[in-house]
Amino acid sequence: MKAVHFGAGNIGRGFIGKVLYDNGYDITFVDVNAEMIDLINKEQEYDVIIAEEAKSRQHVSGVKGINSMTDTDKLQAAIKDADLITTAVGVNILPIIAKSIAGPLSERTSDKPVNVVACENAIMATDQLKQAVVAISGELGDHVHFPNSAVDRIVPIQKQDNPLDVMVEPFFEWVIEEDAWAGEKLEGVKYVSDLHPYIERKLLTVNTGHAFIAYFGSYKGYTTVDEAMKDAELVEQLKAVLAETSDYLTTVYDFTAEEQAAYVEKIISRFKNPYLSDALNRVGRSPLRKISPEDRVVKPLAYLAEEDRKHDALVDMAAYLLRYSDEQDPEAVEKNTFIEEKGITEFLKHYAKVEGELAKEIAERYNALLFDKENN
Numbered sequence: 001m002k003a004v005h006f007g008a009g010n011i012g013r014g015f016i017g018k019v020l021y022d023n024g025y026d027i028t029f030v031d032v033n034a035e036m037i038d039l040i041n042k043e044q045e046y047d048v049i050i051a052e053e054a055k056s057r058q059h060v061s062g063v064k065g066i067n068s069m070t071d072t073d074k075l076q077a078a079i080k081d082a083d084l085i086t087t088a089v090g091v092n093i094l095p096i097i098a099k100s101i102a103g104p105l106s107e108r109t110s111d112k113p114v115n116v117v118a119c120e121n122a123i124m125a126t127d128q129l130k131q132a133v134v135a136i137s138g139e140l141g142d143h144v145h146f147p148n149s150a151v152d153r154i155v156p157i158q159k160q161d162n163p164l165d166v167m168v169e170p171f172f173e174w175v176i177e178e179d180a181w182a183g184e185k186l187e188g189v190k191y192v193s194d195l196h197p198y199i200e201r202k203l204l205t206v207n208t209g210h211a212f213i214a215y216f217g218s219y220k221g222y223t224t225v226d227e228a229m230k231d232a233e234l235v236e237q238l239k240a241v242l243a244e245t246s247d248y249l250t251t252v253y254d255f256t257a258e259e260q261a262a263y264v265e266k267i268i269s270r271f272k273n274p275y276l277s278d279a280l281n282r283v284g285r286s287p288l289r290k291i292s293p294e295d296r297v298v299k300p301l302a303y304l305a306e307e308d309r310k311h312d313a314l315v316d317m318a319a320y321l322l323r324y325s326d327e328q329d330p331e332a333v334e335k336n337t338f339i340e341e342k343g344i345t346e347f348l349k350h351y352a353k354v355e356g357e358l359a360k361e362i363a364e365r366y367n368a369l370l371f372d373k374e375n376n
């Protein structure tokens with residue numbers, strides 16, 4: 001079985017590549033990073049290092065690479081021949097991937113089914129990829145399958161001697177829509193008939209929680225997650241944020257309060273992993289995406305505000321996000337320039353689609369933070 005995976009980054013090598021290798025797939029990584037692809041083709045193997053005391057190593061071998069900027073013919077041939085196509089590139093890059101795969105996918109014949117799965121931090125990311133593909137190729141036949149998925153494994157920015165090796169947390173969960181999947185299922189993957197509860201629970205617990213640590217932690221002057229998690233006030237407020245997203249999740253879905261509390265506890269213990277040094281500017285990257293209406297802050301916040309339920313911790317979180325700066329992150333720079341030129345209310349309307357009373361609450365909190373900072 002042949003897999004083509006777009007994005008030879010942290011999740012690509014440290015999570016998806018490892019699961020596919022364990023399932024016996026021949027893996028071809030596709031990336032725009034020429035150095036990474038050259039190294040993959042040279043070494044054809046790497047280690048996944050588990051972030052726990054023993055730092056055990058799991059070997060992945062027989063991998064190949066394609067540079068999507070220069071090897072376009074090779075890429076087209078690989079897409080025509082693959083049994084599985086996966087991505088872990090960032091949800092905003094999916095329209096670019098669509099341009100590479102739409103042509104060769106439309107040339108595939110009905111006797112050769114293929115699964116196409118986006119593995120990104122976004123609700124129903126594969127649907128976004130499918131939409132972009134179909135806009136180019138027109139409807140594809142029933143042999144091209146587009147299951148949505150949820151992926152959960154914390155993989156920080158890497159500092160390994162061998163740049164192909166990748167350190168990951170021990171925990172991982174990959175959940176895929178069962179009905180949309182064709183053929184033999186992957187071992188180590190959970191298949192479910194309705195993905196919505198899983199993807200929302202993951203995004204609005206793991207990713208909301210992590211993003212809160214990034215934005216409040218940065219506000220307090222920390223630079224890594226483990227440093228920030230030693231701050232008792234931050235952990236208290238993190239729990240308050242997750243109590244609000246838990247209220248959303250247990251109201252909208254069938255999770256019981258006990259189940260969700262256990263899930264939250266497990267996630268907080270993952271954030272405290274002392275063997276995983278994770279930079280706050282990685283976890284907080286792309287604040288414009290993270291403040292967008294369907295993402296980890298505004299989705300639960302808008303619902304709770306609309307239903308008149310407690311939401312002040314998420315309002316605080318939005319204010320910390322709005323105060324966040326990182327000169328290296330183009331989205332953080334764009335955010336701050338927009339706020340400076342047009343103000344908070346206009347920013348919330350434009351990027352978060354938040355207006356009215358909720359926008360007022362967030363702006364008040366943002367202004368109070370500004371006042372605190374300037375007077376301390």
Ligand SMILES: NC(=O)C1=CN([C@@H]2O[C@H](COP(=O)(O)OP(=O)(O)OC[C@H]3O[C@@H](n4cnc5c(N)ncnc54)[C@H](O)[C@@H]3O)[C@@H](O)[C@H]2O)C=CC1
Binds near residue numbers: 154155
């Ligand atoms: N790192 C983590 O802990 C987790 C990340 N995710 C999600 O996985 C996705 C990837 O994240 P990471 O692996 O952390 O990022 P990363 O930055 O380590 O890897 C992304 C890779 O995609 C490549 N890329 C960018 N544009 C491309 C293109 N047009 N064609 C092919 N490759 C391209 C980059 O060169 C890079 O190697 C994101 O959507 C992220 O939200 C999901 C769960 C956990």
Ligand SMILES: O=P(O)(O)OC[C@H]1O[C@](O)(CO)[C@@H](O)[C@@H]1O
Binds near residue numbers: 151206282
């Ligand atoms: O990859 P994104 O969406 O920018 O956000 C980073 C998040 O993804 C994770 O890497 C894993 O889901 C978390 O560590 C963090 O919450």
